Amino acid sequence: MLFAALGDATRLSLLRRLSVEGPLSITRLSEGTGVTRQAITKHLATLGSVGLVRHARRGREQVWELERKRLEKARAYLDHIAAQWDAAAARLKAFVEEG
């Protein structure tokens, strides 16, 4: 489940770093986090299973990178529903304030 995959502080910070710094190795991703490499690997696998990140080779190094399209879709869905609630709330406001 994509949204469940997003709902974790470590995973969100991994996504944020990949978004800002571009493709990174597991070693780089675990530096200074206080989280073990194994745990980072597990979180990346979770993110990978829902298509939010993918691994690639850069020279001899294995790196992880963001699947931007997928992330934008997930965000767009909630933004879309939130916009509908904004519109509904505006109609309710007009309805009770006029009547």
Place this chain on the structure above:
Amino acid sequence: MSTDRIEKRVVLRAPRARVWRAISDAKEFGTWFRITLDGPFAAGRTVRGRVAIPGHEHLKVEMQIERIEPERYFSYRWHPYPKDPAQDYSGEPMTLVEFTLEEAEGGAGTALTIVESGFDRIPLARRAEAFRMNTEGWGGQIKNLAAYVS
């Protein structure tokens, strides 16, 4: 950043009793929400209806009413918008929609909080489809209406 819930808070310049009626009376709810419902709201009851927007009347709505606390709280479960009429949603998880009413600060009216939660359990395919439907105009329609009434 929560991916599971959407929360909206709005202050309405109207007494609590008036806002409560607009939310808890199925006819009034349908008027501003733009749906036609087949009966009154009661805890435990399933209320069915159709979208009352020209060109979108084929879209069905089903609300499972959860809890009603007069002038304070109203909640129901449903399959979140937007929906494809050709799809069967009955086996999928629903989201919970909650309306909470309070006195606005300084007696300025009624503070209303709307929360929709449970998105983490909605299948990915459905979210992708909603995105597609949005770009094809359902969302645009809603925006036009909002602009029209405001």
